[in-house]
Amino acid sequence: MSSPYLDHHLALLAHLRSILVALGEAEQVPEESHALFLERFDELLTLLPQEPEQSLYLGxxxxxxxxxxxxxxxHLVPRDLLWFFGGDCLHFMPDEEITLFQALDERRYEAEQNDEPFDWEREKQFLAIPQESAKH
Structure with a gap:
């Protein structure tokens, strides 16, 4: 049950996992608990493509x-992942960012309803441009 949207987030999770592995290799965290955490992270990477809805709480x-x-x-946790998993993750996002991701989701939903392609990254950049322009 793969989709470009899910694949995008799986790629972000894989990237975050590589950061976590590097953190462990640099011996910046307690090894045993870190290894157990990575096991749970790998469990998410395995379950998410198979059961996306059921994996959201673990995520x-x-x-x-x-x-x-x-x-x-x-600061290296992709904001997309916080939005994707939602729930308590939203506490780590400012209101402006939540508004941006809500608009993105609305555009994605509309594109899906019309059987149109949707490029998450391109649309995110497009929506962020007006906000950035207004700040300058």
Whole structure:
């Protein structure tokens, strides 16, 4: 049950996992608990493509744990993942960012309803341009 939207987020999770592995290799975290955390992260990577809806709670839990357990890399957590998993993850997003992602989801839903292609990254850049222009 793969989709470009799901594939995008799986790629972001894989990237985040590589950051977590590097953090462990740099010996910046307790090894045993870190290894157990990576096992749960791998479980999410396995389950998400098979059961996307059922995996959302695990994803929320893991994203929140990344921010709490590894504050030194919290800024590297892709914002898309916080939005994708939702729930408690939204507490780590400012209102302006939530508004941007809501608009993105509305555009994605509209494109799906019309059987049109939707490029998440391109649309995100397009929606962010007016906000950035207004700040300057």
């Amino acid at each position: 929320q839990d893991l994203m929140c744990q990344v921010i709490h357990r590894y504050p030194q890399i919290a």
